[in-house]
Amino acid sequence: MIVPMKKVHLVALKDDQEKLMVNLQKCGELMLMASSEAVEPVDTYSEENIIQRTEKSLKFLKKYQEKQKLFGNFQEVSYSDFTNLDPKREERLSKIEETEERIAKLQSENDAVKESVLFLSVWKDLDIPLNQLESSRYVIWHLGFGEAKNQNPIQEIMTEAGSEIQFLGQGSEGLALAFANYIDDDAAVMEKMRMVGFNEIKLPKNPKTVAELISEKEEMIRANLSEIENLTQQMKEHSREINDLKLLNDQISSLKEIKEAPVIRTVETIYLEGWARSDRTKQLKTTIEEVTEFYDLELSDPLPEDNPPTCTKNNRFVESFEVITNMLGVPNSREIDPNPVMSIWYWVIFGIMMGDVGYGLLMAIIMFLLIKLMHPKGNGLKLMKVLFFCSITTIIWGVLFGSYFGATWHPILMEPMVDPLKMLIMSLIIGGIHIISGLLIKAYANLRQKKFLAALADQFSWIFIIAGAGMLFVPALATVGKIVALTGVALILLFAGRAAKTIFGKFGLGLYTLYGASNYMSDILSYSRILALSLSTAVIAMVMNILAGMLQSSIIGIFFSLIVYIVGHLFNLIMGLLSAFVHASRLQYIEFFNKFYEGGGYEFKPLDLKLKYVNQVNMKE
Amino acid sequence: MNEGILLAVIGAACAATLPGIGSAFGVQLSGKAASGVLAEKPEMFGKLLVLAALPGTQGIYGFLTAVLLMVQIGMLSGNPAALTTAQGWQFFGACMPVAIVCFLSAIAQGRAAVSAIHMVAKQPDMSGKGITLVALVETYAILSLLASILLIFSL
Numbered sequence: 001m002i003v004p005m006k007k008v009h010l011v012a013l014k015d016d017q018e019k020l021m022v023n024l025q026k027c028g029e030l031m032l033m034a035s036s037e038a039v040e041p042v043d044t045y046s047e048e049n050i051i052q053r054t055e056k057s058l059k060f061l062k063k064y065q066e067k068q069k070l071f072g073n074f075q076e077v078s079y080s081d082f083t084n085l086d087p088k089r090e091e092r093l094s095k096i097e098e099t100e101e102r103i104a105k106l107q108s109e110n111d112a113v114k115e116s117v118l119f120l121s122v123w124k125d126l127d128i129p130l131n132q133l134e135s136s137r138y139v140i141w142h143l144g145f146g147e148a149k150n151q152n153p154i155q156e157i158m159t160e161a162g163s164e165i166q167f168l169g170q171g172s173e174g175l176a177l178a179f180a181n182y183i184d185d186d187a188a189v190m191e192k193m194r195m196v197g198f199n200e201i202k203l204p205k206n207p208k209t210v211a212e213l214i215s216e217k218e219e220m221i222r223a224n225l226s227e228i229e230n231l232t233q234q235m236k237e238h239s240r241e242i243n244d245l246k247l248l249n250d251q252i253s254s255l256k257e258i259k260e261a262p263v264i265r266t267v268e269t270i271y272l273e274g275w276a277r278s279d280r281t282k283q284l285k286t287t288i289e290e291v292t293e294f295y296d297l298e299l300s301d302p303l304p305e306d307n308p309p310t311c312t313k314n315n316r317f318v319e320s321f322e323v324i325t326n327m328l329g330v331p332n333s334r335e336i337d338p339n340p341v342m343s344i345w346y347w348v349i350f351g352i353m354m355g356d357v358g359y360g361l362l363m364a365i366i367m368f369l370l371i372k373l374m375h376p377k378g379n380g381l382k383l384m385k386v387l388f389f390c391s392i393t394t395i396i397w398g399v400l401f402g403s404y405f406g407a408t409w410h411p412i413l414m415e416p417m418v419d420p421l422k423m424l425i426m427s428l429i430i431g432g433i434h435i436i437s438g439l440l441i442k443a444y445a446n447l448r449q450k451k452f453l454a455a456l457a458d459q460f461s462w463i464f465i466i467a468g469a470g471m472l473f474v475p476a477l478a479t480v481g482k483i484v485a486l487t488g489v490a491l492i493l494l495f496a497g498r499a500a501k502t503i504f505g506k507f508g509l510g511l512y513t514l515y516g517a518s519n520y521m522s523d524i525l526s527y528s529r530i531l532a533l534s535l536s537t538a539v540i541a542m543v544m545n546i547l548a549g550m551l552q553s554s555i556i557g558i559f560f561s562l563i564v565y566i567v568g569h570l571f572n573l574i575m576g577l578l579s580a581f582v583h584a585s586r587l588q589y590i591e592f593f594n595k596f597y598e599g600g601g602y603e604f605k606p607l608d609l610k611l612k613y614v615n616q617v618n619m620k621e
Numbered sequence: 622m623n624e625g626i627l628l629a630v631i632g633a634a635c636a637a638t639l640p641g642i643g644s645a646f647g648v649q650l651s652g653k654a655a656s657g658v659l660a661e662k663p664e665m666f667g668k669l670l671v672l673a674a675l676p677g678t679q680g681i682y683g684f685l686t687a688v689l690l691m692v693q694i695g696m697l698s699g700n701p702a703a704l705t706t707a708q709g710w711q712f713f714g715a716c717m718p719v720a721i722v723c724f725l726s727a728i729a730q731g732r733a734a735v736s737a738i739h740m741v742a743k744q745p746d747m748s749g750k751g752i753t754l755v756a757l758v759e760t761y762a763i764l765s766l767l768a769s770i771l772l773i774f775s776l
C-alpha cells in the first residue's frame with residue numbers, strides 16, 4: 001500500500017543546526033523539499049574532490065589486492081566510527097596517490113629507456129667510444145644502415161677505395177655499418193654507397209662505447225624495476241586497508257549530503273520544510289527531541305495542489321517486485337498501489353514462460369548463492385530477489401508441464417509441445433483474467449471516490465463483455481455467456497456516452513466506445529506470447545538433449561555430451577531468463593497497467609547516510 | 622527423398638536461416654552502439670547487455686519453427702512421413718510467416734535497440750522504458766511465430 005505523507009514544517013535554533021542535521025540523517029525519516037527562497041549555494045568543492053580522489057584510488061588499489069575476492073566482503077561499521085573523521089584516512093589516500101604516480105612515472109621511464117636500448121643494441125659491437133668517431137684531417141667517419149644483401153658490393157667499394165669498414169649487427173632498419181674514408185675519396189665513395197642503398201645516421205656523442213651505454217641503461221632499468229617492486233609491495237599493504245578508503249568515501253558523501261540540504265536561515269533560527277511518513281511521525285519527533293527541546297514542529301496533510309513523494313509499504317514478497325513497477329515509473333502518491341496485484345501476476349506469468357523444474361532449481365540455487373556471497377546492493381539486489389522468487393513458480397509450472405531440463409516426464413496438466421492449441425487457449429484465458437483484474441483495480445479506485453456510475457459503465461461493462469465472450473466458447477455456459485456479454489454491451493451503449501449533451505450524442509459515443517473492443521482483442525491476443533516463450537524454452541531444451549544424446553556412443557563421446565548438456569542448458573537458461581523478464585514486464589506495463597495506472601510520482605528519499613561501499617552501519621554503537 | 626519432403630525441408634531451412642541472419646544484423650547494430658557507450662561509461666554494461674541482446678530472439682523463433690516442422694513430419698525420430706507435393710507446399714507456406722517477418726523485424730528491432738541504447742546512455746534511469754519500447758517490435762515477431770506454429774500443427 002502507498003503510505004500517506006505528512007508535510008513537515010520545522011523551526012529550530014541556528015545553534016542546533018549541525019547536531020540536528022546529523023541526527024536527522026541518522027534516523028532517515030525526513031525528506032527535505034528544495035525550496036525556492038533564500039537557499040544560498042553551498043561550496044562542496046572539497047568534499048567532491050575527496051570523493052573523486054577516493055574513487056580513483058579504489059580503482060588503483062583493486063589491481064594490487066592479493067586475493068582477488070570473488071565474493072564481496074561485507075563491511076559493517078559502527079555509527080560512532082562512521083561519524084569519526086580520522087585524518088589518517090586522508091593521509092593514506094594521499095600516500096596511495098603519490099605511490100601510484102611514482103609507479104606510473106617509473107614505468108614510462110623504463111619504456112623509454114627500453115626503446116633506446118633496442119635501438120643501440122644493433123651497434124653494440126662497435127668498440128670505439130662514440131666521441132672518438134670524429135673526423136680528423138685525413139679521415140671521415142660514417143655510421144649508418146645498408147641493405148644486408150648488398151654486403152659484398154659494399155665490401156668491394158670499401159676495398160677499392162682503401163677504406164676501413166666494420167659490419168655490425170642486423171636491425172629492423174638493415175645492416176649496421178661503420179666505416180672510415182680518406183677525405184679525398186669521401187665524396188666518390190659516398191656516391192657509390194648511396195647507390196647501394198646506404199642510409200647515414202648520427203649517434204649521440206658520448207665518452208663511452210655503445211656496449212657500455214647499453215649496460216648503463218640496463219642498470220637503470222633494473223634499478224627502476226626494483227623500486228617498482230618496492231612500491232608495489234607498499235600498495236599491496238595499502239590494499240589490505242581498502243575498507244578505510246571505502247569508509248572515507250561514504251563518510252564524505254554523507255557530509256556532502258548534509259551540506260547540500262536545503263535549509264532556510266535567519267539570524268538566529270533555521271527553517272526546514274519537507275515530507276515524512278504519516279506512520280512514523282513519532283520517530284521524527286523523538287529524533288528532534290534528542291538534540292534540543294527548543295523547536296516548533298508542524299505536521300499537516302498535503303493540499304490537493306501539492307505533489308508529495310511516494311512511499312510504499314509491502315510485505316517482503318511484494319516489496320521485491322516493486323522494482324518492476326519502478327522501472328516503468330513510480331506510482332503517484334494518490335493512486336492505488338499496483339504492486340500487490342502485479343507481483344502475483346508477474347510471479348505466475350514468469351513461471352509459465354520458464355516452466356521447467358531443472359531451470360527453476362538452478363535459478364533458485366544461483367540466486368541464493370549470489371545474494372549470500374556477493375552482497376549486492378540497490379537494483380542488482382532487487383532483480384536477484386525477483387528471480388529468486390520466480391524460481392518457485394518456474395518449478396511449480398515445470399511439474400505441471402512435466403518438464404525436467406527439457407525431458408518430459410509425467411506432465412500433470414498438459415504438455416505444451418504436444419498440445420499447443422490447448423496451451424494457447426490457457427494463455428488467452430490467463431490474459432482475459434489479467435485484464436479483468438486490471439479493470440477491477442480501476443473500478444475499486446472509482447468506487448473509493450464514489451464514482452459509482454463510472455465504475456459500472458467503464459469497468460464492469462467491459463468485464464461482463466470479456467467474461468461473457470469467454471463463456472461463449474464453453475458449451476455449458478454459452479447461454480449465460482450471451483446474457484452477460486449483452487448486458488455489458490447494453491451498459492456501454494447506455495452509459496459510456498453520458499458526457500455528451502444530446503441523446504443522439506450519447507448513443508453515438510456509446511457505439512464509438514464499443515469499437516474499443518478491438519483494442520481489448522489485441523490485448524488478449526498479446527498474451528499468446530506466453531505460449532510462444534514457454535514453447536521456445538521447451539523446444540531448445542529438447543534440442544540440446546537430442547544433440548547431447550547423439551554424442552553418447554563412446555567414452556570420449558560421453559564427455560562431450562556432458563559439455564553439450566551443460567553449455568546448451570546454461571545458454572537456454574540465460575536466454576529464457578532474458579525473454580521471460582522482458583516479456584512478463586511488458587505484459588504488466590502495456591496490457592495490465594494501461595487499464596488503471598497513472599504513475600508520474602517520485603520516490604520518497606529521506607535524508608540518510610550515503611552507503612555506496614559500506615554495507616551496514618550499526619546504529620546502536 | 623520425395624518432393625513433398627523436399628519442399629517441407631526447404632521451408633524449414635528458410636525458417637532457420639532468414640531470422641538468424643536478421644538477428645545477427647540486429648544484434649550487430651545494437652552491439653556496436655553498446656560498445657560505443659561503454660567506451661565512455663563502463664559501468665553501464667548490465668543495462669546495455671539486456672538492450673543489446675533483445676534483437677536476438679527472432680533467430681530463436683526461426684530455429685524453433687524449423688525444429689517444430691521436423692518434429693511434425695517425423696524427421697527427427699527417423700521416419701519421415703510420406704508427404705505429397707501439395708502437403709510439401711503447405712509446410713513450405715507454413716514456414717513463411719516466421720521466415721519473412723522475423724528476418725525484417727529483427728533488423729528493425731536492432732535499430733530500435735540502438736536508439737534505446739543512446740537514450741539510456743544519457744538517462745541511465747530510463748532503461749526500463751527503453752526495454753519496453755524495444756520489446757514492442759517483438760509483438761509482430763511473436764504473432765508471426767504463432768501463425769507458423771498453428772499452421773504447422775494443423776497440417
